[in-house]
Amino acid sequence: MIAYKKPEKLTCYTIAISYASLGGMWTFFSDSLFAVLLNQPENSHKSVALSHWLFIAFSAILLYWLLRFWDVAISYSQESLREANRALRSISECTKAITRITDEQELMKEICRIFVKVGGYRCAWVGFAEQDEDKTLRPVAYWGFEDNFIDNMQATWADSERGRGPAGTTIRTGKTTVFQNFKTNPDYLPWRDAALRSGYESGISLPLREAGEVFGALVIFADEVNAFDPEEIVRMEELxxxxxYGIKTIRMNDEREHALEERMLLAAAIEQASNGVLTFDRDGIIQYMNSSYEGICGAAAEDSVGKSIHSFECCLRNRSFYESIKMAIDTGMVQSGHFDNERSDGNRYVVHARISPVRGATGSVSRYVVIVRDVTNETQLQRQLRQAQKLEAIATLSGGIAHDFNNILAVIITNTEMTLEDIPDDDPLKKSLEIVLKAGFRGKDLVKQILTLSRRTEQEKQPVQIANIVEECFNLLRASLPTTIEVKKWVANDVGEIAADPTQIHQVVMNLCTNAADAMRENGGSLGVVLEEVELDEDACKSYPGLEPGEYIELQVSDTGHGMDRETMERIFDPFYSTKTQGKGTGLGLSVVHGIIKGYEGAITVDSVPDRGTIFSVLFPKLKEKLNIIPQRVVNFEHQGNERILFVDDEEDYVRGKAKMLSRMGYSVTPQTDSRKCLELFRANPNDFDLVITDQTMPNMTGEALARELLAIRPDLPIILCSGSSPETDPALRPENAQSIGIREVLLKPVGKDEMNDAIRRQLNAQVIEMPRGEYAKYSYHR
Incomplete structure (x- = not known):
């Protein structure tokens, strides 16, 4: 509003009086003056007409009003000029603030300051509409307020008593709201007294919009009523x-900077991510490749970016991967899967890849993103887990059939041995019976190998210098291999020892080397054996489930033969699986090797490429401490005896055969097929027997339970537990369990005549035979 300045009436009045006085003087003295000047004295006394005086008075009054109008016009023009200058300065200051300030809060505060300091108003503030249940009006910036009026007004933009003020009405209606007099406006009643105490007489609220929606209001208070004329309101609406616009621009810039920061952060994360990322446009031109993709694929980004995906070396080497990329391009659909790939150096690796089209705002594909994850170790671990699960199932199955199969073999071997003793050497049947006996012992060895697949019991261990075994096997192989196969060996200096059975380690080395040689018999090649010490940290152990960080001895056996595909590699440790021709293998070799290595808490892995070769890697824990080994003392026993033996087994044929065999060796045998009757017989005459031989798995009462009852009656009784089961399936056969009961010795069926007699004599001769079994040196365990 323009404040009009009152004209200076005294000045206009003085000029009019002066004009009238001069006119009167002129009227009175003009004739005399002209008479003197014209030398006409007769004209000096003419009378002055009344009209002259009226003219002078009227012209004086007219002059006064003209001067007054002129003074008012000048004052109004000056005030208008001042108002225009103030408005222009306000606009200029606001424009500068909008272009200069990049912080939203700072901008709103500066605009409020300009309205107060430059515009001359009492107070200015900005409020935002909250989208809460109460529709709260939140002040966010202000300047010039008194007595915390803005903070305490508790205004809303709801259609309620506290929402009908200037700001609430503007936000709710989207229009400019003017209260020219707070004292008389009923809608301002909730804040009237506080406003008047603060010197606020009138106010205006101007909407702040973004995308057509009102998000807040700019409110200005003046210290006089009717302070906002139409022209002022128009200028304020423009401001x-x-x-x-300034707030919108700052928010857009903030969003743009935030998006840029997120993109930079995302780019940094992608660059540092373990997953490989590659992008190419719809024309197939590679645009980006992160370092992880370089490491996984083996291709350099500087050589790949800008080239066509169709000539990309990783695609050319991996046909199935390339076909999935082509499928994604042709169909516009996401493609994913596992792919066996090969790097430029020939190393194989497995990735899980996802090829995704990226669509623009119009829905058309603008580019493609390929994300790959190296799952080589994961695939190997899954393969090892499946293998372990299969072997676990096979071990359970084998343990279940071993008892019955061993009982059958025991009957065959026992009766065959006795029949061979009964017939003369020139009998035609002797040769056939020897073949039967040999087949029986082969069956025994086969069952033993099956039970070795997933052995969980403690192995008989001693310090083994594996380098010596490798040397021995190497010399055996060199003499038997054709000249087309080149043999190479590298053994590191001072390779340590492992705790193992040397016979089994010999079996592992020979099996792996023999398989490697068999893979090259047709076309020749190179067989390599490497032995060295390695140290595995926690990261390295992730590739070998079950291994703990520490020192290991690694045996590598490699060949350049026909290699294996994935399907074959997944089955090579399966029992009875073989790639050899009929009659050249049982399919148990690698299964037994796997069981032996796992029994020594080691690990075995295989890497193979078809038509290139295979590498088997075996890890054995390095022996850190000396084993407490008691030297074995060999004792030769006579094959005859005369003691009394109580023999019990639920297999009638087996009992009949063993009783006859023991009787031939001079023993007095009391055979039984019922464990309960055996216990009753012993309880009636406990001193009539020198030794008890019992089966483990029997109806009504197991051998373990029978042994407890017998020992309760006679604690010094020697008992031999003879079973067709294995320690893997029956815990009672484990050394620590059997010893805790008081059982002297455990024999696993089938048991030959000499093995049975040796066990009997060890117990009946009442000698403590020192066996190399660590803390169980007084306990005999034979299989």
Whole structure:
């Protein structure tokens, strides 16, 4: 509003009086003056007409009003000029603030300051509409307020008593709201007294918009009523629009900077991510490749970016991967899967890849993103887990059939041995019976190998210098291999020892080397054996489930033969699986090797490429401490005896055969097929027997339970537990369990005549035979 300045009436009045006085003087003295000047004295006394005086008075009054109008016009023009200058300065200051300030809060505060300091108003503030249940009006910036009026007003933009103020009405209606007099406006009643105490007489609220929606209001208070004329309101609306634009621009810039930061962060994360990322446009031109993709694929980004995906070396080497990329391009659909790939150096690796089209705002594909994850170790671990699960199932199955199969073999071997003793050497049947006996012992060895697949019991261990075994096997192989196979060996200096059975380690080395040689018999090649010490940390152990960080001895056996595909590699440790021709293998070799290595808490892995070769890697824990080994003392026993033996087994044929065999060796045998009757017989005459031989798995009462009852009656009784089961399936056969009961010795069926007699004599001769079994040196365990 323009404040009009009152004209200076005294000045206009003085000029009019002066004009009238001069006119009167002129009227009175003009004739005399002209008479003197014209030398006409007769004209000096003419009378002055009344009209002259009226003219002078009227012209004086007219002059006064003209001067007054002129003074008012000048004052109004000056005030208008001042108002225009103030408005222009306000607009200029606001424009500068909008272009200069990049912080939203700072901009709103500066605009409020300009309205107060430059515009001359009492107070200015900005409020935002909260989208809460109460529709709260939140002040966010202000300047010039008194007595915390803005903070305490508790205004809303709801259609309620506290929402009908200037700001609430503007936000709710989207229009400019003017209260020219707070004292008389009923809608301002909730804040009237506080406003008047603060010197606020009138106010205006201007909407702040973004995308057509009102998000807040700019409110200005004046210290006089009727302070906002139409022209002022128009200028204020323009400034409010400029402020809205400035806020919108700052928010857009903030969003743009935030998006840029997120993109930079995302780019940094992608660059540092373990997953490989590659992008190419719809024309197939590679645009980006992160370092992880370089490491996984083996291709350099500087050589790949800018080239066509169709000539990309990783695609050319991996046909199935390339076909999936082509499928994604042709169909516009996401493609994913596992792919066996090969690097430029020939190393194989497995990735899980996802090829995704990226669509623009119009829905058309603008580029493609390929994300690959190296799952080589994961695939190997899954393969090892499946293998372990299969072997676990096979071990359970084998343990279940071993008892019955061993009982059958025991009957065959026992009766065959006795029949061979009964017939003369020139009998035609002797040769056939020897073949039967040999087949029986082969069956025994086969069952033993099956039970070795997933052995969980403690192995008989001693310090083994594996380098010596490798040397021995190497010399055996060199003499038997054709000249087309080149043999190479590298053994590191001072390779340590492992705790193992040397016979089994010999079996592992020979099996792996023999398989490697068999893979090259047709076309020749190179067989390599490497032995060295390695140290595995926690990261390295992730590739070998079950291994703990520490020192290991690694045996590598490699060949350049026909290699294996994935399907074959997944089955090579399966029992009875073989790639050899009929009659050249049982399919148990690698299964037994796997069981032996696992029994020594080691690990075995295989890497193979078809038509290139295979590498088997075996890890054995390095022996850190000396084993407490008691030297074995060999004792030769006579094959005859005369003691009394109580023999019990639920297999009638087996009992009949063993009783006859023991009787031939001079023993007095009391055979039984019922464990309960055996216990009753012993309880009636406990001193009539020198030794008890019992089966483990029997109806009504197991051998373990029978042994407890017998020992309760006679604690010094020697008992031999003879079973067709294995320690893997029956815990009672384990050394620590059997010893805790008081059982002297465990024999696993089938048991030959000499093995049975040796066990009997060890117990009946009442000698403590020192066996190399560590803390169980007084306990005999034979299989």
């Amino acid at each position: 409010a629009d400029d402020l809205s």
